[in-house]
Amino acid sequence: MAFWIASSPHNHNQTKTPNLMRLVIYATLPGILAQWYFFGWGNLIHIGIAMITALVCEFTVLSLRKKPIAHELLDGSALLTALLLGICLPALAPWWISVIGTIFAIVIVKQLYGGLGHNPFNPAMAGYVMLLVSFPLQMTLWQPPLSLVAVDLNFTNTLTTILTGFTVEGYSVEQVRNTLDGITMATPLDTLKTNINQGLTVLESLNNPVFGDNFALGWEWINAGFLLGGLFLIFKKAIAWQTPVSFLISLFICSFIGYSMSPDSSASTMFHWFSGATMLGAFFILTDPVTGATSTKGRIIVGLLAGLLVYLIRTAGGYPDGIAFAILLCNMSAPLIDQYTRPRTYGHLKGDK
Amino acid sequence: MSNDIAPQNSKAADIADDLDEQEKAAEKSQAAAALKAEYKELALQGLWKNNPGLVQLLGLCPLLAVTSTVTNALGLGLATLLVLVCSNVTVSAIRHWVPKEIRIPIFVLIIAAFVTCVQLLMNAYAYGIYQSLGIFLPLIVTNCAIIGRAEAYASKNPVKQSAFDGLMMGLGFAIILIILGVVREILGQGTLFDGADLLLGDWASVLRIEVMQLDSQFLLAILPPGAFIAMGFLIALKNTIDSQIKAKKVADTDLVIERVRVNFDS
Numbered sequence: 001m002a003f004w005i006a007s008s009p010h011n012h013n014q015t016k017t018p019n020l021m022r023l024v025i026y027a028t029l030p031g032i033l034a035q036w037y038f039f040g041w042g043n044l045i046h047i048g049i050a051m052i053t054a055l056v057c058e059f060t061v062l063s064l065r066k067k068p069i070a071h072e073l074l075d076g077s078a079l080l081t082a083l084l085l086g087i088c089l090p091a092l093a094p095w096w097i098s099v100i101g102t103i104f105a106i107v108i109v110k111q112l113y114g115g116l117g118h119n120p121f122n123p124a125m126a127g128y129v130m131l132l133v134s135f136p137l138q139m140t141l142w143q144p145p146l147s148l149v150a151v152d153l154n155f156t157n158t159l160t161t162i163l164t165g166f167t168v169e170g171y172s173v174e175q176v177r178n179t180l181d182g183i184t185m186a187t188p189l190d191t192l193k194t195n196i197n198q199g200l201t202v203l204e205s206l207n208n209p210v211f212g213d214n215f216a217l218g219w220e221w222i223n224a225g226f227l228l229g230g231l232f233l234i235f236k237k238a239i240a241w242q243t244p245v246s247f248l249i250s251l252f253i254c255s256f257i258g259y260s261m262s263p264d265s266s267a268s269t270m271f272h273w274f275s276g277a278t279m280l281g282a283f284f285i286l287t288d289p290v291t292g293a294t295s296t297k298g299r300i301i302v303g304l305l306a307g308l309l310v311y312l313i314r315t316a317g318g319y320p321d322g323i324a325f326a327i328l329l330c331n332m333s334a335p336l337i338d339q340y341t342r343p344r345t346y347g348h349l350k351g352d353k
Numbered sequence: 354m355s356n357d358i359a360p361q362n363s364k365a366a367d368i369a370d371d372l373d374e375q376e377k378a379a380e381k382s383q384a385a386a387a388l389k390a391e392y393k394e395l396a397l398q399g400l401w402k403n404n405p406g407l408v409q410l411l412g413l414c415p416l417l418a419v420t421s422t423v424t425n426a427l428g429l430g431l432a433t434l435l436v437l438v439c440s441n442v443t444v445s446a447i448r449h450w451v452p453k454e455i456r457i458p459i460f461v462l463i464i465a466a467f468v469t470c471v472q473l474l475m476n477a478y479a480y481g482i483y484q485s486l487g488i489f490l491p492l493i494v495t496n497c498a499i500i501g502r503a504e505a506y507a508s509k510n511p512v513k514q515s516a517f518d519g520l521m522m523g524l525g526f527a528i529i530l531i532i533l534g535v536v537r538e539i540l541g542q543g544t545l546f547d548g549a550d551l552l553l554g555d556w557a558s559v560l561r562i563e564v565m566q567l568d569s570q571f572l573l574a575i576l577p578p579g580a581f582i583a584m585g586f587l588i589a590l591k592n593t594i595d596s597q598i599k600a601k602k603v604a605d606t607d608l609v610i611e612r613v614r615v616n617f618d619s
């Protein structure tokens with residue numbers, strides 16, 4: 001009897017890019033569902049606009065670059081980028097925000113650097129940061145949770161608001177954003193930051209209805225949804241657990257130190273975990289296989305760095321949430337971190353070249 | 354040419370003189386042709402092949418910083434052009450007396466003197482643009498495109514050619530500045546020649562064109578990152594045109610079939 005002798009590896013990983021992308025898209029569903037439940041149709045409409053734009057852009061650039069169009073167009077990476085960007089956008093932002101953001105993300109951040117696998121920055125986050133820097137007014141059109149909105153924001157109303165800036169009844173975006181009490185709403189992170197700058201304590205600001213009963217009305221459930229999706233991804237081994245865990249622990253430690261030093265002027269640890277884009281960033285964006293670190297140690301370091309940066313930007317920076325900026329900074333440092341955390345090759349001594 | 358041999362008679366001398374003149378004329382026309390070719394090459398180098406903005410990538414700091422409007426770009430382009438021509442002329446005029454060891458400080462001093470002149474002139478006659486250019490006007494001193502031309506061309510060539518070289522390089526730089534300014538101003542504010550009266554006098558306020566009505570400024574185009582991106586696109590466009598020209602040339606000449614003998618010795 002003859003044995004067939006082959007060299008390692010003997011166990012091949014059969015996962016293909018489209019399968020992985022599809023899995024990640026499925027995993028965002030709980031979070032998107034929560035977003036839809038608490039904030040209405042806005043983000044779903046933006047996701048749709050962004051996806052159509054992404055496909056058109058991808059098709060144009062691929063045909064200009066003479067690449068296999070069907071193969072790369074259908075690998076789902078452009079759709080995932082559009083999806084993540086659409087989730088991040090303010091629900092009532094005008095339609096051209098998502099169009100410009102997606103064009104920037106796909107054409108400049110992804111394709112001009114060489115397409116999937118060659119982009120140094122996460123396209124969705126780079127697109128988001130570009131929008132945030134370029135259109136500060138539109139990018140702060142955050143919509144309060146549906147339960148606090150006076151206008152009935154059904155699908156048609158949201159659609160016309162995004163397309164024209166007015167609801168069917170003729171309310172402008174600014175009027176929609178006013179609550180029953182006539183106060184313009186911001187996100188919980190933004191409200192807290194403004195209040196602390198005005199000299200209010202955290203306890204006083206928590207009376208604001210945007211905070212709800214727990215940490216942040218609506219946002220806590222969205223974050224819980226993304227946490228659930230992220231755990232599913234870790235369970236399916238689609239992402240490495242080191243990055244999100246070290247990121248969350250780092251953010252926890254930083255906010256814990258801040259909170260124990262001055263509880264009146266810093267938010268609680270759980271508020272940092274369950275508001276803003278924490279969970280989305282931790283499980284879906286920081287774990288991007290292209291732009292993140294690849295070694296185990298490197299992933300842990302990137303996570304720790306991102307947590308620290310997010311905390312610093314949230315408390316001391318000019319923007320209320322810092323996930324996107326922190327992730328771009330981490331993307332920049334990931335190659336260097338990888339360089340210094342190369343794992344030992346089997347059979348070589350530690351530090352042996 | 355040669356007057357060593359004494360003419361034997363007047364007729365022979367006449368013929369010799371005629372020959373002499375003919376030779377001289379031929380030489381002159383040859384020299385003129387060479388000069389013309391050199392001027393043409395200089396223009397081509399400055400405007401396209403060796404453009405300071407697109408190819409040498411020199412002087413990027415002012416290029417990216419002040420091109421948020423066409424007016425600023427034009428102001429800085431003109432200032433740089435003037436300094437470049439003057440410094441090239443001066444460096445070339447004194448090139449025989451400058452010791453090689455200390456030429457760089459001398460070039461820098463010459464450039465700094467001209468920049469000071471331009472700055473004072475702008476301060477006097479175009480105060481608005483002087484203010485909006487701010488620190489980037491005195492910073493022309495450090496523009497490597499200028500000292501680069503002084504070192505690479507003007508210090509080795511006669512005054513006329515150096516002046517022409519400075520003019521072409523300056524024009525190439527100014528054109529890139531203006532193109533960037535046009536792109537960024539249209540994208541960022543939707544206007545063209547906004548504030549041209551600051552540079553060109555009161556009549557120029559009619560130049561202002563509203564290209565499109567923007568509800569909100571596209572800040573990325575006005576901020577420095579937008580300049581980097583637009584610059585990248587410009588360079589890519591130039592390289593595409595170059596490679597297309599090259600591909601055309603190759604297609605024209607590459608019709609000869611060559612036979613290669615394969616031998617196993619080499």
